[in-house]
Amino acid sequence: MTKLIKMGQNAKAASRILATLTTEEKNNALNLIADEIEAQADFVLTQNEKDIADGRRAGLSQAVLDRLLLTDKRIKALADDTRSVANLDDPVGSVIDAKVLPNALRLSKRRIPIGVLGVIYEARPNVTIDIAALSLKTGNAAILRGGKETLRSNLALVKVIQAALEKASLPLSSVQIIDDPDRALVRELLRLDQYVDMIIPRGGAGLHRLCIEESTIPVITGGMGICHIYVDESANLEQAIDIVENAKVQRPSVCNALDTLLVHPAVADEFLPQVAARLAESKVELRAAPKAFSILKNGVDVHPAGAEDFDQEWLSLVLGVKVVGGLEDAIAHIHEHSTEHSDAILTNDLENANRFVNEINSSAVYVNASTRFTDGGQFGLGAEVAVSTQKLHARGPMGLEELTTYKWIVLGDGHVRK
């Protein structure tokens, strides 16, 4: 038996116990974890220092090192976040639907945990705590696989979690972490369908593709957004400048940031130079299709768009710009290039707004707002597990409910099928 099969069996066994816990018992465990994180801060920080030292030697960039770094303040934030998860509503056990059939069978659908989650993520130690807390809250066991650059920090954090689980008299296998950076283990995890019920990749397009290709377990794909804003003829242009700036500039490295600006030809001459001037203040580089380029070519950082520029998730201060023929053309462009994450129309025309909302089937479709709102916290879900752009199970920001499934409960009185 391989180490991973053993982990899978232990996780499945733990999940049976977690599934029957009361909300109170789960919250108690979460609060114990928060306390333990604070109590063992020195241990975690020491292990993190070693990761950071290795990362420095390996020549990781300052930005990446900052992502790996834990500090007293960040440790405190991890504990506080865990306590916040304890305060969220518990979706498990709630009845989604209930009815009495004509033959008097009583039928209901009850929310239950999914079982065992496999979570694969990049080097961010906070994800270790985040996912462990959300899994426990929803009665799921988790097998974690974090980036190798924070292996020591992650192992330390899982040790802390397990110390708290022991105090809560819960199985230590409720939260496990793969302690070997060998990549072959990722592939093995992806084929552990006998024990793992759901794979959540949190990382770039490459990780998602690996999971899609290799996994025999259902995968939540997403996290990649080629996001569009279409500025219609009737848009409030002043508002539009603010929205485009916000969507592009406020946090360019995330999946709900703007990638492509589409503009109605009747307002292109007026709007494009104004929005370009505003974006230039934040040093945004524009990649403009021919018509937009001819309007913008005297601007500061404007280049003709290349063949691939409208299929890019920029994740940086770059923006594709194109003058389209109108609404229909904008919709066609989005159908062709969107990853169905977040797409917006800015308009004052109700018919056009409705048509956009009806015909664009992205996970989040906006009218007169920035795409930056696609987020579990912003949508009021209290937490965010991932942003799904797939069609099954969950779309858009996933909260606690999306870490549950349901069972049908059928209560009879000696019923047999006729």
Place this chain on the structure above:
Amino acid sequence: MTKLIKMGQNAKAASRILATLTTEEKNNALNLIADEIEAQADFVLTQNEKDIADGRRAGLSQAVLDRLLLTDKRIKALADDTRSVANLDDPVGSVIDAKVLPNALRLSKRRIPIGVLGVIYEARPNVTIDIAALSLKTGNAAILRGGKETLRSNLALVKVIQAALEKASLPLSSVQIIDDPDRALVRELLRLDQYVDMIIPRGGAGLHRLCIEESTIPVITGGMGICHIYVDESANLEQAIDIVENAKVQRPSVCNALDTLLVHPAVADEFLPQVAARLAESKVELRAAPKAFSILKNGVDVHPAGAEDFDQEWLSLVLGVKVVGGLEDAIAHIHEHSTEHSDAILTNDLENANRFVNEINSSAVYVNASTRFTDGGQFGLGAEVAVSTQKLHARGPMGLEELTTYKWIVLGDGHVRK
């Protein structure tokens, strides 16, 4: 470009149009399909006769041939079933959830079609019409791949559907069928993730495993049921005999039929001979674990259970029988052997009923009823696409709602994220 990629592109284009149809337009198309099935009955029957003749030459069993066979009466039933689908409620467009956020963003979740469904099924011409109707009703395009034994019948039926689609001015690519029995095309379909959003296999364990192993598209797995009934100490034994007989005998070839009977030791001596006598009337063969065997060994068709006998989906008049230590032992047995399709407890003890319902997380969990009710029609869903035993997206009988997903619609008034 391969033929399948072309089919995928055409299906995706058709799905954009289907997604915007009104319920009335979809129902009109369904009724036209029903009319066309009746009008072209002779054409379909002629093609079916050729399939049957080939099947006879190939030495297919009478049971299989009967499954392939179309008759005037069955053609009429296909048309009627299509009209029934037109009469079902349309889930598309309904609002699942709506709220106003503190910043006045108006947020709602709207049901939309999934997009393009890939359906792989065995030789049953009725599935061609069934799936086409359910897909159209929910605004999805479908790419079908039926068993090779009914290829001519299926091609004829899709021709009939497309004739009706033309009359309804809908894209012919709304319903397409792979017209080549080459198995390599199944594998190609399973990797068409750029165009196909969901794979529904309707067939045996081998087909499901192939899809799990090969598909890069989310797969609805299920259809395989190792189903249990546990007869508790306090069960009404007379009722229990009726329920066990119903679950095993009424239609033994289907996934919700009973596979294993577990019995509390306190009632085994009384119950087992009685239930065995009843089952003997239907010529059920029993495979009994040692304790049960020692009670039943003088019965008509009783054999000692082999090592694998409790991991069998019998699909025939065979039943595994085991005396367990009690409720806890029964739950442990089900956890180990169930495929999480349908499992039942027969008891008059409320605490035991609750514990069983809480700890067994199968798709359908029964108290005092036959497992045979796990069915879209029986559960009042109006239709059945498949029975899912997976955890994501859908569990148990899938109706029209499970052929939809949702999008978030966000209406603002110039909102930017702070």
